[in-house]
Amino acid sequence: MSPEGITYIFAAILVAMVFTLAIEEKIHAKKSMIVGIYAVISLLLAAAFGILPEPHAELLLLEPHGDLSPDQVVHMPVYIPGVEWEVIAIILGSGLFIDVVSRSGIFSxxxxxxxxRSAGDPLRLLIYYSAITVIFSAVLNNVAAMMIVGSLTMVSLEKLKRKDLLLGFLLTEGLLTNIGGLLTLISSVPNIILGNMAEIGYVDFFVKAAPYTLVATALTIFMAVRIFGIRSLETEEEKAAAAELVATFDERDGIESKIFFNFSWALLGIFILVIATTSVLPWIGGEHGLGMGYVAVSFALIALIRYKHEVDKNYAAVDWDLLAFFTFLFVVIDTMKYSGVLTLIGDGIAKLLSLPDALAGASLLWSSAIASSVTDNVPLAAVMGNILKGMENTPDFQWWATIFGTNLGGNFTPIGSASTVVAVAIIHRAKLPLTFGSFVKTAAPFAIAQLALATAYVLLFFR
Amino acid sequence: MKLDDFESVFRSSVKTPFHHAPPNIESALLVTDVDNAATGAFLGEIQPFLASGHADGIEWTTLTSEDFQEVSTVLDRVRRNPPSLVVCYRHLLGQGVRLPYSLGSTVDTLTQATDVPVLLLPRPDEVGITLPKKASQVMVVTDHLTGDDRLVNWAAHLCTDDGTLFLSHIEDKAILKKYLDACSKIPGIDFDLAKEKLPKKLLAMPSDYIASTSEILAKQGIHENVQALVKVGDPVKDYEQLVEELGVDLLIMNTKDHDQNAMHALAYALSVEIRNRPLLLL
Known part of the structure; x- marks a missing residue:
């Protein structure tokens, strides 16, 4: 078969995988299963077409500091080096670390x-919940942030007898998780993938993303207040009654050990500090350093000391579906690279990028957003990252346009990001009516405003 | 942690606080099956007992053997002009043989057919039993203490300032065992976790409520000495034992069940078992 024919066959596989991921809920299949099957098919076809690098068995070389000798060659199957193990280590380590630290009760x-502190005032509650959604999304991850703030919102509004505001609150929080996910290099998976490929440091990422996050959060709250009609309490009686109701919450209830609680705060602070300074740390940072994945896994193990007798329970809490999904996804993308699909998409994007800078940046941002609104933003980030990395001298603004687009596109639809899926799950759990169409109708003004702001921000400050 | 875990954490953090609202005991009706003179003497013993706490200035009326012969007369009187409190004893009107394990139809009717609290005293003719001079050791008994403000408010109102308020909750171990047995047969439930956490959570809820009660009463300067008695056990047996050990002067319990006419099971069992102390049946 001609090389073009092979490329088109693999392109069809990629499109089919993206489509299957988009309907995962309908076919009741987990992401890892879907992508795993496509990985198996892709590898087999790639081997059959003879497009895998030769020899497969001697692909990865250990410590390529000096001259290679035969005993330095590690024999490894072709699908092993295709996986971005640093990304897997970061996701596994930080996920486990955050899960253990969550059990101390610091987030609740x-x-x-x-x-x-809100005294039960709806407007103040919205502002506070929005702020913690963004911060938790940045420090934890979008899904955990949505679970914590979303479940508290459900309980507190129920207590305040304001279930009429629940839909507005949950939607706002869902939309803000993707804003918070932009704040740091490890706040979302697209950031981890694209930031690593673009070699953006943690501090550099934060400094560049924070101003946008701040303004976009304020804009989202402002729009939520207008669209959902969230108002402050007016009379003294209403204020007193609401204050009395929220006073029944006991923040100490979830704390099983005061020592572990304090320890977790300290450990979280040190974790953020170490992650932020990874690039300059001896043995950790630099080209041959142990990297951020090592830091994340190490901190997870330190936190696990508290549960050393039952770590199996914590391991069971790891999102293995997500990890398997990433692993298989990297394998699929690796075969796409060998089959020429990434070059094909890259050629198309190169045409887009040959437009004047402003138009190219805006097109990249909006097309990434639209693509990530209907499918998972992780494959998109991985494909785009590989393409941009393969190009020569990719300017900063193109990386940032892709980062903003892949993160914010999730706000258009209920399936656009994992955290909006959680938000919708909480909405349905509360038996509130929300269809796919009504989500899009309500969320679109927010998503458009956030993307317009992001476009202006990227073009003004990164070009 | 999963969505359910976080929701549970937040639901658990919502506490039911105690609201202090002392009962207003303006009037009391003493119902006896003896003549007016004996009733007057009996009233002389009851009044200081009730006044030892904060229930003074009560306007008393009596209904004696000279006024009624039928339960319906008492019921009509209470319904027509409801007092704040009815005071009586078991087996009024000498209802047949005084079976020890019953309260008699008058008390049964009063506790279930009206909302008026009934102070059930030991029979004045019972040999060896005397009414305490004051209510300094008052115990609240319930199998669902959390949110039972009414019981606690009555207890705080009737207990002497220097007395001890025992707020109790005994989780029935037989029922708990039944639930845990069921958990052990459901594949999706981590049995070890259920066994560890379920009793703890069941006891934490009344403990939190008692802590809130103690804090609020202390803030109002009413009772400094509030003691929590919270455990898993055999309610009837344990309460009988505790009442004796602590020298309880007054036992307060809820008799109303929302879905039945009969008296609440634990209250009935304790009412027939503990015959030598005043019982306030709400």
Whole structure:
């Protein structure tokens, strides 16, 4: 078969995989299963067409510091080096670390404390919950942030007898998780993938993304107040009654050990500090350093000391579906690279990027957003990252346009990001009516405003 | 942690606080099956007992053997002009043989057919039993203490300032065992976790409520000495034992069940078992 024919066959496989991922809920299949099957098919076809690099068995070389000798060659199947193990280590380590630290009660304590500080006033509650959604999304991950703030929102509005505001609150929080996900290099998986490929440091990422996150959060809250009609309490009686109701929350309830609670705060602070300074740390940073994945896994193990007798329970809490999904996805993308699909897409994007800078940046941002609104933003980030990395001298603004687009596109539809899926799950759990169409109708003004702001921000400050 | 875990954490953090609202005991009706003179003497013993706490200035009326012969007369009187409190004893009107394990139809009717609290005293003619001079050791008994403000408010109102308020909750171990047995047969439930956490959570809820009660009463300067008695056990047996050990002067319990006419099971069992102490049946 001609090389073009092979490329088109693999392109069809990629499109089919993306489509299958988009309908995962309908076919009741987990992401890892879907992508795993496509990985198996892709590898087999790639081997059959003879497009895999030769020899497969001697692909990875250990410590390529000096001259190679036969005993330095590691024999490994072709699908092993195709996986971005640093990304897998970061996701596994930080996921496990955050899960263990969550059990100390520090996040629920913070969330409940802010609920009490709001004195039950809906507007103040919206502002506080929005702020913690963004911060938790940045520090934890979008899904965990949505689960914490979303479940507290459900309980607190129920307590305040304001279930009429629940839909507005949950939608706002869902939309803000993707804003918060932009704040740091490890806040979302697209950031990890694209940031690593673009070699953007943690601090550099934060400094560049924080101003946008701040303004976009304020804009989202402002729009939510207008669209969902969230108002402050007016009379003294209403204020007193609401304050009395939220006063019944006890922020200490979820804290099983005061020592572990304090330890977790300290450990979280050190984790953020170490992650932020990874690139300059001896033995950790640099080209041959142990990297961020090592830091994340190490901190997970330190936190696990508390549960050393039952770590199996914590391992069971790891999202293995997500990890398997990433692993298989990298394998699929690797075969796409060998089959020429990435070059094909890259050629198309190169035409887009040959437009004047402003138009190219805006097109890249909006097309990434639209693509990630209907499918998972992780494959998109992985494909785009590989393409941009393969190009010569990719300018900064193109990386940032892709980062903003892949993160914010999730706000258009209920399936656009994992955190909006969680938001919708909580909405349905509360038996509130919300269809795919009504989500899009409500969320579109927010998503368009956030993307317009992002476009202006990228073009003004990164070009 | 999963969505359910976080929701549970937040639901658990919502506490039911105690609201202090003392009962207003303006009037009391003493119902006896003896003549007016004996009733007057009996009233003389009851009044200081009730006034030892904060229930003073009560306007008393009596209904004696000279006024009624039928339960319906008492019921009509209470319904027509409801007092704040009815005071009586078991087996009024000498209802047949005084079976020890019953309260008699008058008390049964009063506790279930009206909302008026009934202070059930030991029979004045019972040999060896005397009414306490004051209510300094008051115990609240319920199998669902959390949110039972009414019981606690009555207890705080009737207990002497220097007395001890025992707020109790005994989780029935037989029922708990039944639920845990069921958990052990459901594949999706981590049995070890259920066995560890379920009793803890069941006891934490009344403990939190008692802590809230103690804090609020102390803030109002009413009772400094509030003691929590929270455990898993055999309610009837344990309460009988505790009442004796602590020298309880007054036992307060809820008798109303929302879905039945009969008296609440634990309250009935304790009412017939503990015959030598005043019982306030709400």
């Amino acid at each position: 304590w913070t969330a409940i404390l802010l609920t009490k």
